[in-house]
Amino acid sequence: xxxxxxxxxxxxxxxxxxPGNTDPRVLQxxxxxxxxxxxxxxxxxxxxxxxxxxxxxxxxxxxxTFGVGGSGFSGLDCVLSMILPGDEVVVFVNGTFSGLDALTxxxxxxxxxxxxxDPLNPQPANVKIVHVPHGESVTEEVVAxxxxxxxxxxxFMAHWETGSGRINDIKDFNDACAEHDVMGIVxxxxxxxIDDFNIDEYPAVVAWASCPQKGVLSLPMTYAPVSFRYExxxxxxxxxxxxxxxxxxxxxxxxxxxxxxxxxxxxYHRTHSPYAIAAFHEALRILLSYxxxxxxxxxxxxxxxxxxxLEAMGCEVTSNMTSLVVLNLPGRFAGMEKELVAACRAEGFxxxxxxxxxxQIRIGILNQLTEAAITDIxxxxxxxxxxMGAEFDKQAIMNTLYRRxxxxx
Numbered sequence: 001x002x003x004x005x006x007x008x009x010x011x012x013x014x015x016x017x018x019p020g021n022t023d024p025r026v027l028q029x030x031x032x033x034x035x036x037x038x039x040x041x042x043x044x045x046x047x048x049x050x051x052x053x054x055x056x057x058x059x060x061x062x063x064x065t066f067g068v069g070g071s072g073f074s075g076l077d078c079v080l081s082m083i084l085p086g087d088e089v090v091v092f093v094n095g096t097f098s099g100l101d102a103l104t105x106x107x108x109x110x111x112x113x114x115x116x117x118d119p120l121n122p123q124p125a126n127v128k129i130v131h132v133p134h135g136e137s138v139t140e141e142v143v144a145x146x147x148x149x150x151x152x153x154x155x156f157m158a159h160w161e162t163g164s165g166r167i168n169d170i171k172d173f174n175d176a177c178a179e180h181d182v183m184g185i186v187x188x189x190x191x192x193x194i195d196d197f198n199i200d201e202y203p204a205v206v207a208w209a210s211c212p213q214k215g216v217l218s219l220p221m222t223y224a225p226v227s228f229r230y231e232x233x234x235x236x237x238x239x240x241x242x243x244x245x246x247x248x249x250x251x252x253x254x255x256x257x258x259x260x261x262x263x264x265x266x267x268y269h270r271t272h273s274p275y276a277i278a279a280f281h282e283a284l285r286i287l288l289s290y291x292x293x294x295x296x297x298x299x300x301x302x303x304x305x306x307x308x309x310l311e312a313m314g315c316e317v318t319s320n321m322t323s324l325v326v327l328n329l330p331g332r333f334a335g336m337e338k339e340l341v342a343a344c345r346a347e348g349f350x351x352x353x354x355x356x357x358x359x360q361i362r363i364g365i366l367n368q369l370t371e372a373a374i375t376d377i378x379x380x381x382x383x384x385x386x387x388m389g390a391e392f393d394k395q396a397i398m399n400t401l402y403r404r405x406x407x408x409x
Contacts, residue, residue, distance in 0.1 A: 044266055094132035110122040140169065195322070236248055313385055
């Protein structure tokens with residue numbers, strides 16, 4: 001029998017699309033959490049408080065707002081469980097992750113015959129995939145045209161697509177769903193806690209899913225925020241869904257949401273981790289203390305600083321998100337994206353390539369909203385490019401990082 005040495009994982013700078021670096025206060029709260037079971041009174045109190053904080057983060061009065069144990073895909077699986085075999089769905093895809101959402105929806109909406117025909121990649125005729133080219137946003141015209149043509153029961157779109165770094169307009173999506181009497185579902189994995197929006201302003205979207213490790217900045221495997229409108233819950237009561245673990249109504253009961261109302265404490269649904277509750281609770285406290293509006297403004301400001309520095313190195317930025325920059329390298333380095341990313345990661349600088357063609361580089365600033373943090377990111381990337389053979393004046397770029405902003409103030 002082999003007994004391996006203790007696992008030592010060094011600190012790294014998570015500078016990709018997510019997860020971001022967890023706030024030290026969240027880690028401290030986990031370390032300070034006592035040994036308790038998942039029905040201990042303080043754990044249950046934390047869950048009750050967390051659901052109320054989540055409503056503030058989402059900007060909603062939806063009672064069915066809570067966290068689904070796991071990663072962002074756990075939250076998405078919960079909201080997509082509303083889709084049953086045979087349901088007509090239109091899905092808008094403009095990147096890797098909306099593409100994975102589309103695969104999930106095709107699986108949910110497939111009949112047994114559809115699954116038997118292609119178990120891992122079913123192609124049910126009742127699901128229409130609308131592909132938008134990589135690097136482009138889903139437009140109002142694309143949404144309206146597809147809903148008018150197909151007249152589905154459901155429509156799905158990602159709010160911010162980190163695969164390509166593009167923002168898709170939620171108001172246009174909501175308005176088209178309302179006009180065509182379609183129930184909308186939105187993947188807000190990359191926008192919640194970063195952008196400043198209130199989901200109650202988009203009533204045609206009946207369900208939202210996010211994740212713990214991006215805007216909320218809890219640990220990656222804690223609780224994925226979800227929120228359901230009354231209409232969605234009523235439909236589930238009528239039709240049911242094919243899940244127990246991620247059931248929108250059963251899962252909500254553990255959070256003290258029963259028969260559409262808040263109660264003092266939840267009932268047992270499945271085992272939840274007290275450590276995960278402590279992390280999630282603290283992350284929400286930090287986010288709300290910071291302020292949604294201020295955080296959104298700080299992301300926009302710091303993304304602008306990073307964008308200008310990268311352009312000064314000769315890179316072409318193609319994204320429009322404020323927590324993530326997606327770029328093409330200068331022409332003569334095209335094709336070396338993965339090599340550059342690997343070199344950076346070897347130095348503890350965790351940037352990412354895109355996961356689909358065309359290959360680009362993604363640099364994120366999750367939880368990196370200070371001058372020192374952005375300066376560090378710019379300096380590390382500049383060094384990596386110079387080692388690869390790029391030619392530019394690094395010191396000149398570093399000297400003007402914030403000077404231009406100060407001059408305009």
